[in-house]
Amino acid sequence: MTAGRLPWIAQDPASLRLLELAEKVAAAPATLLITGESGTGKDHLARLVHELGPRRDAPFLKIDCASLPPQLVESELFGHERGAFTGAVERKLGRFELGGNGSIVLDEVAALSPGAQGKLLRVLQERAFERLGGTETLRIEARLIALTNVDLPAAVKAGSFREDLYFRLNVLMLTVPPLRERRADILPLADHLMAALRSAHGRPNAQLSDAARRMLAAYSWPGNVRELRNALERAVVFSRPGTGAVAANGGLLEPADFPETVRAAAPGAVSPVGGLRSLEEVEREVIAATLEATHYQISRSAEALGISRKTLLEKRKKYGLK
Ligand SMILES: Nc1ncnc2c1ncn2[C@@H]1O[C@H](COP(=O)(O)OP(=O)(O)O)[C@@H](O)[C@H]1O
Ligand SMILES: [Mg+2]
Structure with missing residues (x-):
């Protein structure tokens, strides 16, 4: 707004x-x-x-x-x-x-x-x-x-x-x-701040991956909007194209590009703060993350997850994943 x-x-x-x-x-x-x-x-x-x-x-x-x-x-x-x-x-x-x-x-x-x-x-x-x-x-x-x-x-x-x-x-x-008491603002703020950081750092393709977005939305942000801004800036700066993951995926910022404190809050990270979650939620997240990591290669994902291609395709459909 x-x-x-x-x-x-x-x-x-x-x-x-x-x-x-x-x-x-x-x-x-x-x-x-x-x-x-x-x-x-x-x-x-x-x-x-x-x-x-x-x-x-x-x-x-x-x-x-x-x-x-x-x-x-x-x-x-x-x-x-x-x-x-x-x-x-x-x-x-x-x-x-x-x-x-x-x-x-x-x-x-x-x-x-x-x-x-x-x-x-x-x-x-x-x-x-x-x-x-x-x-x-x-x-x-x-x-x-x-x-x-x-x-x-x-x-x-x-x-x-x-x-x-x-x-x-x-x-x-x-x-x-505090930001943790208005969680619906986290991702809109992140998108707003990313737009400024993209031009400030000459990284027009820098984008948050789905996993990074889930992680940002789950973190408690004790340093509020300033901490969010700093975490995003750090991720944009340290994930310059030409290095590792980013070169391969064209500018996606992944949870690994963020500070350890923020990463600890990632969905799937073992933390009592994250609250209780159903096995289905966890399964959906693991499958989504694996698909993303393999750039949506079904065979590689199925192999990594230890399930058949057929089971993976069924689950992908069931959870509405891309
Ligand atoms: N609602 C908002 N929309 C856009 N940017 C915001 C918003 N709230 C805070 N910011 C940005 O977050 C950073 C920290 O805000 P600031 O006003 O300096 O916090 P404080 O004075 O409470 O320490 C600044 O870069 C500011 O522009
Ligand atoms: Mg101030």
Whole structure:
């Protein structure tokens, strides 16, 4: 599904619901808090909210509160006057000023220092701030979108995050569910990501085999969409034509091209996590995999499976395999 200019892949009811909520909050000017595990798509959703709303033509600015030292975070947000601190050789405008009528994303908001939390609280309460070292009071017009993978109520309890700031940020909240809780999204996301990877890596024929698709759909993806993207990229890069299996099958990515952690979840891999399965299911999968591995040669497949050609053909028909 495409919303605005940004593709938001959503097939699972859970992410379709999220998309509906995103459309609603996009129209509002209120501060938005987006929570979710790492790699679920919080940045992506923030951008979507921006593009779905009336601010889409205004700036979309992001600041990563976790990767910058505290003083730099403040200077990036509020800007500074010349001489505000050592190294501040000239006036610099901060995101709150540069953001205009647009959206400002505070990524990893739980990482803000106590000082920055206090200043941000004032911005949210009064919509006003000063540049570091400055006296002129400026107004903020931009919408703030805060992202976090931290359990903020727990951080409040632990004393590392201000409760009053939490309430100010949590006016509207969206939670991006982990990928394992919206499994219907896995393969549509994989197809979407593959399209980009094919062109990025000049591998127009790279394709997921049926066995690889079954494996991706069965895995739990603790690193969510980012882990899926990385696994696909690795498979595309390491299965360059001219090497082994891929040269023979013209670009099909097989389970063997994926990291061991993902492969362990492949249907047929011995794992209690996979749940209980009937003998018929297992048989179907083994036959499908064997046919695929032999490039659909009946005699070779029958031999590998230790059954007659006739039995194989009957089973192939029974299970609707190609
Ligand atoms: N619904 C989606 N549709 C398309 N791409 C997505 C979707 N969700 C996440 N992605 C992609 O997955 C990767 C991780 O998403 P990101 O927003 O950076 O996660 P987070 O900020 O939660 O760690 C990015 O490359 C992003 O573009
Ligand atoms: Mg992120």
